[in-house]
Amino acid sequence: MRVLVLNAGSSSLKYRLFDCEKEIGAGVVERIGEPGGVKDHMEALKIAQERLESDGALDSFDSLDAVGHRVVHGGERFTRPALVDEGLIEALEELVPLAPLHNPANIEGILTMRKIAPKTPQVAVFDTAFHQSMPKEACLYAIPLEFYERYAIRRYGFHGTSHAYVCKEAAKLLGRPPASLNMITLHLGNGASACAVEGGRSVDTSMGFTPLEGLVMGTRCGDIDPQIPLFLNEKGVDVQELLNRRSGLKGLCGHNDMREVLKLADEGCDDAKIALEIYTRRIRKYIGAYAALLGRVDALVFTAGIGENSPEVRELSCRGLEGFGIEIDRSKNRAGETEISKEAGRVKIFVVKTDEELEIARQTEALLSDARL
Ligand code: ADP
Numbered sequence: 001m002r003v004l005v006l007n008a009g010s011s012s013l014k015y016r017l018f019d020c021e022k023e024i025g026a027g028v029v030e031r032i033g034e035p036g037g038v039k040d041h042m043e044a045l046k047i048a049q050e051r052l053e054s055d056g057a058l059d060s061f062d063s064l065d066a067v068g069h070r071v072v073h074g075g076e077r078f079t080r081p082a083l084v085d086e087g088l089i090e091a092l093e094e095l096v097p098l099a100p101l102h103n104p105a106n107i108e109g110i111l112t113m114r115k116i117a118p119k120t121p122q123v124a125v126f127d128t129a130f131h132q133s134m135p136k137e138a139c140l141y142a143i144p145l146e147f148y149e150r151y152a153i154r155r156y157g158f159h160g161t162s163h164a165y166v167c168k169e170a171a172k173l174l175g176r177p178p179a180s181l182n183m184i185t186l187h188l189g190n191g192a193s194a195c196a197v198e199g200g201r202s203v204d205t206s207m208g209f210t211p212l213e214g215l216v217m218g219t220r221c222g223d224i225d226p227q228i229p230l231f232l233n234e235k236g237v238d239v240q241e242l243l244n245r246r247s248g249l250k251g252l253c254g255h256n257d258m259r260e261v262l263k264l265a266d267e268g269c270d271d272a273k274i275a276l277e278i279y280t281r282r283i284r285k286y287i288g289a290y291a292a293l294l295g296r297v298d299a300l301v302f303t304a305g306i307g308e309n310s311p312e313v314r315e316l317s318c319r320g321l322e323g324f325g326i327e328i329d330r331s332k333n334r335a336g337e338t339e340i341s342k343e344a345g346r347v348k349i350f351v352v353k354t355d356e357e358l359e360i361a362r363q364t365e366a367l368l369s370d371a372r373l
Pocket of ligand 1: 189191218256257259262304305309310
């Protein structure tokens with residue numbers, strides 16, 4: 001099957017083309033809607049099409065078997081991927097208030113693709129879907145229930161496609177079915193989230209109603225006392241911007257790129273050192289919390305830009321967790337091996353490269369194969 005995976009953002013369009021799960025083309029069109037850039041998503045998609053055709057990856061969009069779209073927010077309605085039709089588009093529009101920065105661009109990508117290749121089946125794959133297995137006690141906040149009913153305020157969780165993918169990959173490494181395994185997965189990229197996986201299903205995750213909750217991130221604060229934004233609001237601070245764009249590592253030491261933070265910490269910069277401590281202490285807190293929830297942990301999985309590439313962050317994130325059976329083998333960790341736990345450690349520790357687009361392609365294929373049965 002030939003599946004084109006699209007990740008449409010407000011100003012960029014990422015695309016990857018898979019043939020039977022093998023990547024045969026990929027790229028990104030940037031500066032959509034910006035002065036001097038590409039006019040709109042239609043023009044961006046045409047550029048992608050031309051590039052794929054001139055690379056010889058594709059004759060035309062008509063020869064595609066399917067298109068898989070990354071959609072950030074599926075609310076409570078979408079617990080698995082869904083075939084795009086009028087009803088789905090309407091449902092996505094209703095979900096815009098929950099993801100005002102992301103869903104409109106995702107919808108735009110879908111509508112544009114439908115115009116270009118109206119006969120090609122399209123599938124929406126949701127970042128939130130994997131976490132829809134969370135029980136009520138994990139996803140409800142302790143505020144009056146009427147606010148859940150009135151405004152759908154609850155924990156949704158994000159990065160679900162990545163958590164699902166690395167969880168399945170770790171199960172393969174262990175040679176056991178995901179349904180038999182408990183894991184803690186750590187997606188540490190620009191955004192970051194932890195997930196408690198029980199029997200292959202998400203039972204808790206650190207991002208919440210929005211992707212602001214939980215771990216410390218590049219520019220997002222993660223967990224803070226909820227009274228702080230109210231206090232700052234009264235002082236006239238633009239809290240939305242402060243907590244989403246000026247906090248996290250950037251707020252603590254002026255840099256949101258972990259490579260820079262590590263370099264500065266190594267050179268003795270106190271702000272960078274404390275930023276790194278705060279960042280990794282939060283991860284340890286979540287590992288401990290999820291170990292307590294799960295009771296038994298078979299594997300701990302690091303993924304995304306920081307999780308995959310930084311042995312220092314992995315070490316600091318596991319520091320002092322020997323009592324939980326979590327013991328990193330320093331030399332395996334530094335050597336960049338996939339399994340980095342000590343032989344004696346009860347919990348296997350893995351570094352798994354995430355691949356959200358491949359997972360979207362797989363889920364798209366699976367849905368269409370099921371639909372044909
Ligand atoms: P996104 O969440 O946007 O998909 P990524 O998963 O690609 O982002 O992660 C990007 C982050 O990964 C960068 O901000 C950078 O801090 C971090 N990163 C990449 N390479 C390294 C490295 N070698 N060491 C530490 N951090 C790294």
